[in-house]
Amino acid sequence: MTLVFAAVLLLACSTHASGSGRRLSDGDGVVASDKQLPPVRQSVKTLGPALGAYSFMAALMDGNETWCGGTLIRSKAVLTAAHCLDNEDGTYWRPSSVRIGWADLRYRQTGDEQISVKRIIVHPSYKRAPEVTEYGSDFAILVLERRSKKRPITLSRPGSKLKAGAWVWAAGYSNMGKKYGTTANWFWTQVNSPKTCVRKYREIAGGKLRESTRTICTGGQNGRHEGVCSGDSGGPLIYGDDPGPYIQVGVLSWGLGPSPCAPGAVGVNWWASLLYPPHRKWLARKLKKLG
The missing domain is CATH 2.40.10.10 (Trypsin-like serine proteases)
Known part of the structure; x- marks a missing residue:
């Protein structure tokens, strides 16, 4: 398995x-x-x-590609998993941007947002572990360059x-x-x-x-x-x-x-x-x- x-x-x-x-x-x-x-x-x-009431949904972007999700929890903060940012060499990767409120990442609609990431905050108890069962506190906060107009969850x-x-x-x-x-x-x-x-x-x-x-x-x-x-x-x-x-x-x-x-x-x-x-x-x- x-x-x-x-x-x-x-x-x-x-x-x-x-x-x-x-x-x-x-x-x-x-x-x-x-x-x-x-x-x-x-x-x-x-x-x-259109996401409407679910516009708190966020996608972590590397150019035009996404590999992890997240949620808008404050106007300038997105919550995601720490392992999404883990380079596995003792460093963390900062996404270029997050897309907030997009129903389809291929097509930008009126009101869809794309905001650059200013910095990241990783939970201090998150563990870079060989087994995923030992991740522990798998949280990270993405601090955004500007405020989102979407409603946080x-x-x-x-x-x-x-x-x-x-x-x-x-x-x-x-x-x-x-x-x-x-x-x-x-x-x-x-x-x-x-x-x-x-x-x-x-x-x-x-x-x-x-x-x-x-x-x-x-x-x-x-x-x-x-x-x-x-x-x-x-x-x-x-x-x-x-x-x-x-x-x-x-x-x-x-x-x-x-x-x-x-x-x-x-x-x-x-x-x-x-x-x-x-x-x-x-x-x-x-x-x-x-x-």
């Missing part, structure tokens, strides 16, 4: 069980029950010809929790088996308990994984097909149904499955958790300094 860790978006190949479709709450407390299941939907869809509040089984959704510019991703896609998935994450890792990879609240693990329930594709590491895990609010609870760090974008593959994915209090406090301190 292969660990897929550089720039991943999750490719779901099935639909969910149905539910009442009741709109989710603001994400402040313990959430998830059978009554909160979203209605049956196509598992992977584009966010639409809301971050989970301190003390927020998610129960196992909670429905969340993932979004990013997956390459969907192509060389580079171009369109913003999303799909629903469910949260696993830490114990379930350890068990699923053992079942798929045949190895050991320590229980951790530093990460959120999603996917693989009831054999639903959720593989991974290159293109979305650094992208958000979001709690909240239409019309919002949308609460970001994690950043895509790594995934586990037979191969990238494998049709019919049951994949499990790990997210650096914004529900882990030290992570949230670090982010709050950095954003306060940025003003």
